[in-house]
Amino acid sequence: MKLDSSSFGDNQRIPGAYAFAVPHATDHVALSSNRNPQLSWSGAPADTRSFVLICHDRDVPSKGDDVNKEGRSVPASLPRVDFYHWVLVDIPAGMSAIAEGEYSDGVSARGKSGPQAKHGTRQGLNDYTGWFAGDKDMDGKYFGYDGPCPPWNDEILHHYVFTLYALDCASCPVSGAFQGAEVLKAIEGHVLAKAAYTGSYTLNPKLA
Numbered sequence: 001m002k003l004d005s006s007s008f009g010d011n012q013r014i015p016g017a018y019a020f021a022v023p024h025a026t027d028h029v030a031l032s033s034n035r036n037p038q039l040s041w042s043g044a045p046a047d048t049r050s051f052v053l054i055c056h057d058r059d060v061p062s063k064g065d066d067v068n069k070e071g072r073s074v075p076a077s078l079p080r081v082d083f084y085h086w087v088l089v090d091i092p093a094g095m096s097a098i099a100e101g102e103y104s105d106g107v108s109a110r111g112k113s114g115p116q117a118k119h120g121t122r123q124g125l126n127d128y129t130g131w132f133a134g135d136k137d138m139d140g141k142y143f144g145y146d147g148p149c150p151p152w153n154d155e156i157l158h159h160y161v162f163t164l165y166a167l168d169c170a171s172c173p174v175s176g177a178f179q180g181a182e183v184l185k186a187i188e189g190h191v192l193a194k195a196a197y198t199g200s201y202t203l204n205p206k207l208a
Contacts, residue, residue, distance in 0.1 A: 007037035084180030087124030089172035114143025
């Protein structure tokens with residue numbers, strides 16, 4: 001099975017149009033178009049009954065002490081953890097592409113609605129839900145895709161991995177407001193094939 005995108009090359013930089021934020025000369029960051037990238041796939045097993053798509057950032061700081069702090073930087077030596085940007089399940093077996101902006105086109109303060117989405121799919125909560133918890137302007141449930149917004153003072157480039165899973169079940173065995181780790185646990189034993197596609201992004205002008 002192969003996953004591809006016309007929005008950016010595999011292992012190449014993600015354009016700002018697909019990010020939550022872009023660099024800003026005086027304020028460090030500004031909100032961006034936040035469009036989901038175009039994705040297409042081929043070569044799925046004949047007995048595939050549905051797909052799951054997950055996008056995660058594998059380079060998120062494990063501690064936030066230095067994140068976005070003036071005069072400080074997030075050291076490259078800091079251990080990193082996963083941050084889920086998109087969890088999409090129940091993609092029909094006959095579907096082979098997602099159009100640019102089809103599931104996300106702009107930043108929605110307090111998050112997009114869910115879990116029900118286009119084409120009979122369901123979207124999980126992404127990790128901005130936890131990141132913005134307690135923020136008076138942004139607190140909410142963030143369903144679906146919200147793109148890259150790594151710390152503007154991080155010393156490393158962040159990598160965003162889009163992984164498509166072909167399943168032997170027509171519906172992913174999760175319910176309610178599910179999240180990425182929950183889906184990965186639920187599909188154990190149901191994965192017929194998987195394919196990945198990776199992009200990188202930074203808001204640090206020293207790395208741009």
